[in-house]
Amino acid sequence: MGVQIAPSLLSADFARLADEAAAVAEVADWLHVDVMDNHFVPNLTVGRPVVEALHKATTLPLDCHLMIENPDRWAVGYAEAGAANVTFHAEAAADVVQTARAIRAAGARAGLAVKPATPVDGYFDVLSEFDMLLVMTVEPGFGGQQFLPEMLPKVAKARRFLRDSGLNLWIQVDGGVSLETIEACVEAGADVFVAGTAVYGTDDPARAVEALRSRAGAAAGCGHRGAGR
Numbered sequence: 001m002g003v004q005i006a007p008s009l010l011s012a013d014f015a016r017l018a019d020e021a022a023a024v025a026e027v028a029d030w031l032h033v034d035v036m037d038n039h040f041v042p043n044l045t046v047g048r049p050v051v052e053a054l055h056k057a058t059t060l061p062l063d064c065h066l067m068i069e070n071p072d073r074w075a076v077g078y079a080e081a082g083a084a085n086v087t088f089h090a091e092a093a094a095d096v097v098q099t100a101r102a103i104r105a106a107g108a109r110a111g112l113a114v115k116p117a118t119p120v121d122g123y124f125d126v127l128s129e130f131d132m133l134l135v136m137t138v139e140p141g142f143g144g145q146q147f148l149p150e151m152l153p154k155v156a157k158a159r160r161f162l163r164d165s166g167l168n169l170w171i172q173v174d175g176g177v178s179l180e181t182i183e184a185c186v187e188a189g190a191d192v193f194v195a196g197t198a199v200y201g202t203d204d205p206a207r208a209v210e211a212l213r214s215r216a217g218a219a220a221g222c223g224h225r226g227a228g229r
């Protein structure tokens with residue numbers, strides 16, 4: 001599995017989402033859409049109608065990160081809306097396995113996200129139900145926060161477990177990922193990189209994606225687009 005770069009629209013211009021998606025369409029692997037409900041996190045962004053509209057507006061696979069309560073009820077709707085990946089928070093779900101199965105049955109990949117304070121070990125026994133593990137490298141809720149390097153051992157531990165058990169999941173990192181932090185993430189075992197500020201906070205988002213890919217690819221030894229499974 002190669003390096004995947006997923007620019008986060010959270011740092012884009014919300015009045016021009018289709019244009020912002022188009023700006024990275026030739027160079028990104030996925031487009032990361034942060035769904036926040038103002039309950040699970042103290043911020044409110046977009047929901048299913050915007051995901052449906054984006055699905056029509058871009059060819060990029062949509063990587064939906066649900067920061068919402070009761071994903072057991074709502075997550076499947078994002079798969080039905082056309083998301084390629086639907087990732088929900090372990091802390092918010094009553095039954096992570098049932099929810100993952102519902103997402104997969106609706107045709108999307110399932111992702112499990114953990115907040116910085118949540119140990120990952122408690123979920124090792126359910127990872128076979130998932131396509132991706134998201135290790136948050138900031139407290140979820142806002143873009144532009146400082147990367148938490150103390151999350152890297154969590155990534156490394158998860159990668160070791162996946163290797164030892166022969167499971168083929170992506171490990172995504174999200175929060176404060178930049179040219180300064182991406183190499184350490186690769187070295188810890190991450191292979192999917194969400195970047196908001198480091199992409200849309202620049203004058204040239206496409207170039208920023210390419211720079212992140214080349215730095216991650218150099219550290220991983222395989223950076224070309226489409227190198228994923």
Ligand SMILES: O=C(CO)[C@@H](O)[C@H](O)COP(=O)(O)O
Pocket residue numbers: 008009010011032034065138139140141142143144145174175176177194195196197198
């Ligand atoms: O899920 C989140 C925030 O909760 C992220 O996806 C942010 O959008 C990342 O933004 P940067 O830290 O890259 O600016």
Ligand SMILES: [Fe+2]
Pocket residue numbers: 008032033034065174194
């Ligand atoms: Fe996110």
